[in-house]
Amino acid sequence: xxxxxxxxxxxxxxxxxxxxxxxxxxxxxxxxxxxxxxxxxxxxxxxxxxxxxxxxxxxxxxxxxxxxxxxxxxxxxxxxxxxxxxxxxxxxxxxxxxxxxxxxxxxxxxxxxxxxxxxxxxxxxxxxxxxxxxxxxxxxxxxxxxxxxxxxxxxxxxxxxxxxxxxxxxxxxxxxxxxxxxxxxxxxxxxxxxxxxxxxxxxxxxxxxxxxxxxxxxxxxxxxxxxxxxxxxxxxxxxxxxxxxxxxxxxxxxxxxxxxxxxxxxxxxxxxxxxxxxxxxxxxxxxxxxxxxxxxxxxxxxxxxxxxxxxxxxxxxxxxxxxxxxxxxxxxxxxxxxxxxxxxxxxxxxxxxxx
Numbered sequence: 328x329x330x331x332x333x334x335x336x337x338x339x340x341x342x343x344x345x346x347x348x349x350x351x352x353x354x355x356x357x358x359x360x361x362x363x364x365x366x367x368x369x370x371x372x373x374x375x376x377x378x379x380x381x382x383x384x385x386x387x388x389x390x391x392x393x394x395x396x397x398x399x400x401x402x403x404x405x406x407x408x409x410x411x412x413x414x415x416x417x418x419x420x421x422x423x424x425x426x427x428x429x430x431x432x433x434x435x436x437x438x439x440x441x442x443x444x445x446x447x448x449x450x451x452x453x454x455x456x457x458x459x460x461x462x463x464x465x466x467x468x469x470x471x472x473x474x475x476x477x478x479x480x481x482x483x484x485x486x487x488x489x490x491x492x493x494x495x496x497x498x499x500x501x502x503x504x505x506x507x508x509x510x511x512x513x514x515x516x517x518x519x520x521x522x523x524x525x526x527x528x529x530x531x532x533x534x535x536x537x538x539x540x541x542x543x544x545x546x547x548x549x550x551x552x553x554x555x556x557x558x559x560x561x562x563x564x565x566x567x568x569x570x571x572x573x574x575x576x577x578x579x580x581x582x583x584x585x586x587x588x589x590x591x592x593x594x595x596x597x598x599x600x601x602x603x604x605x606x607x608x609x610x611x612x613x614x615x616x617x618x619x620x621x622x623x624x625x626x627x628x629x630x631x632x633x634x635x636x637x638x639x640x641x642x643x644x645x646x647x648x649x650x651x652x653x654x655x656x657x658x659x660x661x662x663x664x665x666x667x668x669x670x671x672x673x674x675x676x677x678x679x680x681x682x
Contacts, residue, residue: 335375337646340375340379340642341642341643343355343359343367343371343372343375344375344376344379344629344642345638345642346358346359346372347372347373347375347376348376348610348626348629348630348633349610349633350610351613351616352369352370352372352373352376353369355367355369355372356368356369356372376622376625376626376629377622377625379629379642379645379646380622380624380625380626380628380629381625382645382646382649383625383628383629383632383645383648383649384624384625384628385649385652385653386645386648386649386651386652387648387651387652387657388459388460388463388464389463389466389467389657390648390651390652390657391463391632391644391645391648392446392463392464392467392635393467393648394636394643394644394645394647394648395446395632395635395636395640395641395644396446396467396635396636398467398468398469399469400469401468401469401470401472401473401474402432402433402444402468402469402473402474403432403435403473403474403475404432404433404434404435404473404474404475404476404477404592405430405431405432405433405468405470405473405475405476405477406430406431406432406433406440406476406477406478406479406593406598407428407429407430407465407476407477407478407479407490407494407497408428408429408430408478408479408480408596408598408599408602409426409427409428409457409461409478409480409486409489409599410426410427410480410481410486410596410599410600410602410603411424411425411426411427411483412424412425412427412603412607412608413425414451414607414611414612414618414623414627415612415616415617415618416617416618416619416620416623417617417618417619417620418619418620421617423451423452423620423623424451424452424453425449425450425451425452425603425607425611425623425627426449426450426451426452426453426454426456426457427447427448427449427599427602427603427606427607427631428447428448428449428457428460428461428464428599429445429446429447429598429599429602430445430446430464430465430468431444431445431446431598432444433477433591433592433593434591435590435591435592436591437591438588438591438592438593440593440598445598445634445635446464446467446468446635447602447606447631447634447635448460448461448463448464448631449606449607449627449628449630449631450624450627450628451620451623451624451627452624454485454489458489458492458493461489461493462493465493465494470493470494475498476494476496476497476498477497477498477500477592477593478490478494478497478498478499478500479500479501479502479593479594479595479596479599480499480500480501480502480596481501481502481505481596482501482502482505482509482574482577482578487499487581498587498592499580499581500581500587500592500593500594501578501581501582502594502595502596503536503584503594503595504595504596504597505596506536506575506578506582507529507532507533507536509571509574509575510528510529510532510536510544510571511525511528511529511532512567512571513548513567513568513570513571514528514529514532516563516564516567517551517564517567517568531547532544535547536582536584537584537585538584538585539582539583539584539585539586539587540585541575541576541578541579541582541583542579544575545572545575545576545579548568548571548572548575549572551568552565552568602634605634606630606631606634607627607630610626610630611623611626611627611630629641629645632644632645
């Protein structure tokens with residue numbers, strides 16, 4: 328039986344941590360016995376995850392990103408995607424927002440991501456906690472030297488505010504699936520969820536959006552206003568149309584889908600939606616599972632590091648970045664004063680999100 332308090336060699340700690348970031352601690356203890364003679368308690372898995380997670384959190388985030396995936400020459404096309412979801416938390420606040428960001432290099436010729444170039448960041452907390460961590464990752468990706476930066480988002484106001492701050496020259500693209508989904512939701516209000524005409528409504532919306540002319544879509548929606556019958560449901564129908572028109576007008580400059588496709592750029596935010604599943608939810612959102620907030624924050628950081636560096640490298644990367652930070656070997660502390668978020672990060676993010 329290994330000691331409860333730790334006292335592990337770095338090699339054994341690395342193995343324990345690999346189990347801990349991939350399964351609940353009770354299952355880790357049971358599975359460990361299939362591979363090793365020594366028993367490991369559930370509590371030891373928890374302690375190792377907490378200890379290394381704290382090191383991950385305390386390390387200079389720029390140094391950590393360099394260790395997780397080394398700095399390389401600037402990308403021809405660098406894609407950035409950001410999204411939020413909810414994680415189950417113990418205490419008075421049963422759910423807490425987790426922000427996930429992913430960057431990857433994109434091959435415009437093939438209109439496809441370049442394999443093994445994804446970098447992930449994950450923070451349990453609001454945009455104010457998340458933005459500096461994402462910016463460190465973008466700096467390591469040499470974002471200012473990239474040939475083209477593409478920021479794909481779901482339309483949330485704070486998403487575009489963050490894009491304006493961190494990547495002011497980026498091509499901003501409204502996620503195609505969200506654009507279509509908003510049209511379908513409006514159609515359900517106007518036609519009814521069981522209407523046989525709903526499929527035709529969706530096909531027409533997709534055709535107009537694919538043509539990359541948001542004004543044409545808005546024009547046809549405005550024509551629908553005069554066709555809304557008076558009486559019961561009129562208010563809801565007009566409100567649905569008004570909301571959709573406002574959504575498209577706000578994002579019109581991000582909806583030039585025909586042009587984006589011709590240039591070989593991505594128009595969907597599937598990478599970050601997938602990241603929520605394979606970075607966070609696969610480990611942190613299981614049936615009956617609730618996290619103490621400090622543990623959730625550490626595990627989110629560990630999972631992002633794990634998915635960025637891979638199973639073989641992520642433990643050593645965290646230890647090295649933490650050691651360099653603790654011993655003063657990191658020379659990048661002053662760099663953060665020159666970051667865009669450091670200059671503009673005092674904005675009221677709650678008000679921004681509400682907008």
